[in-house]
Amino acid sequence: MINRRKFFKGAVTAAGTALVARLIPNAAAGLNPSDLSGGKTEIFIPPGGASYRPVITTNGATLPWKFVDGVKVFHLVAEPVTHEFAAGLVAECWGYNGRVHGPTIEAVEGDRVRIYVTNKLPEATTVHWHGLFLPNGMDGVGGLTQKAIQPGETFMYEFPLIQHGTFMYHPHHDEMTQMAMGMMGLFIIHPREPQGPPVAHDFAIMLSEWAIDVGARRPDPSEMTDFNVLTMNARCFPGTAPLVVKKNSRVRIRIGNLSAMDHHPIHLHGHRFHVVATDGGDIPEAARRPETTVLVAVGQTRTVEFIANAPGDWALHCHMSHHVMTQMGHKSGNVIGMNTDGLSREIGKLVPGYMAMGADGMGDMGDMGMPVPKNSLPMVGGEGQFDYITMGGMFTILKVRDEVPADNADPGWYHNPPGTVSVAAKESDVKRDGINI
Numbered sequence: 001m002i003n004r005r006k007f008f009k010g011a012v013t014a015a016g017t018a019l020v021a022r023l024i025p026n027a028a029a030g031l032n033p034s035d036l037s038g039g040k041t042e043i044f045i046p047p048g049g050a051s052y053r054p055v056i057t058t059n060g061a062t063l064p065w066k067f068v069d070g071v072k073v074f075h076l077v078a079e080p081v082t083h084e085f086a087a088g089l090v091a092e093c094w095g096y097n098g099r100v101h102g103p104t105i106e107a108v109e110g111d112r113v114r115i116y117v118t119n120k121l122p123e124a125t126t127v128h129w130h131g132l133f134l135p136n137g138m139d140g141v142g143g144l145t146q147k148a149i150q151p152g153e154t155f156m157y158e159f160p161l162i163q164h165g166t167f168m169y170h171p172h173h174d175e176m177t178q179m180a181m182g183m184m185g186l187f188i189i190h191p192r193e194p195q196g197p198p199v200a201h202d203f204a205i206m207l208s209e210w211a212i213d214v215g216a217r218r219p220d221p222s223e224m225t226d227f228n229v230l231t232m233n234a235r236c237f238p239g240t241a242p243l244v245v246k247k248n249s250r251v252r253i254r255i256g257n258l259s260a261m262d263h264h265p266i267h268l269h270g271h272r273f274h275v276v277a278t279d280g281g282d283i284p285e286a287a288r289r290p291e292t293t294v295l296v297a298v299g300q301t302r303t304v305e306f307i308a309n310a311p312g313d314w315a316l317h318c319h320m321s322h323h324v325m326t327q328m329g330h331k332s333g334n335v336i337g338m339n340t341d342g343l344s345r346e347i348g349k350l351v352p353g354y355m356a357m358g359a360d361g362m363g364d365m366g367d368m369g370m371p372v373p374k375n376s377l378p379m380v381g382g383e384g385q386f387d388y389i390t391m392g393g394m395f396t397i398l399k400v401r402d403e404v405p406a407d408n409a410d411p412g413w414y415h416n417p418p419g420t421v422s423v424a425a426k427e428s429d430v431k432r433d434g435i436n437i
């Protein structure tokens, strides 16, 4: 958090925009960092003088802004959006600026922001700036701190950013419906005076969960327990973009959770990280513990940092096993261990072609080539390098490479050094080690 004097200094620097704008013509044009970097990771120096590395919201976008008399001006439009979760599942959702979730808002501590919110939904809404220190009347709680924004109306929020960290925004009017329909986004405030080692890659991921009945076209906001579509930045694996990083680089991942009901323990393979910040602020260095899983509870953000020192394709996923499967896994009967031949024969008399599934486990369900119902996802996963990956939903891949493509494009599967992949044991190995099979 910056003190009063530093904030004043920031405000003065913002007034010196013209000088900086001469150095960076695009900044004067009011382009946002992702316009300048093409969504890549070059350092951007905004008017005001503070430099920061733009966040990469995988499968997402950053909200454009422009400078007007030293104020960073944004415009959010709440509206219905047709959204694809992964190839095969499209739903009519609600979001912002044509996106589900809304674009990431990115600014610098000391900035003054003015955010217009236009409501193109069929019902009233508000926007709450989750975790921010601001005047009470800017907090966006319908009825409590402001009138709700009626359809067709545009409201204005304005406040100085007097802290840094990873925050979120979401409606605080008919929350149950609007958040279940996808209305949420990340709000990143970079420090004016960064502490600690700089990171080479800065990712932001919003976790969420949805109830979309198989074949349905709309999320069901009334669902309380059985969420069957679990997402990172509103996408299910294999629709989630990988996190592509350079070997031995310092990586930051910011994770927010605005799921309706579930906390998510997010686990990273092959590495350890430190939780360096929450939405309450930076964690003092002496209080940071090495971890491989970070629990991100509903309404929390957690920021982790680590050195990506292990080349490979590493899973990054929610460790709740029902959160890495999708629609078809839910509400299926338990037939594990049963001989279902007779069952299939009997039911087959009534339902031609019926086949009982799952007697040998469910790992094969994704790649059996069975057609899934219209507008739904297979129960699990997607194609991997070696076999079918039997995880879907809240799952993505950290790809650590010696060299990364300039545009952070997917570099393909990892080429494992010879002899470093687990394979079927040879008879000679088994004999040598006295393993009885």
Ligand SMILES: [Cu+2]
Binding pocket: 262, 263, 264, 265, 318, 319, 320, 323, 394
């Ligand atoms: Cu989870």
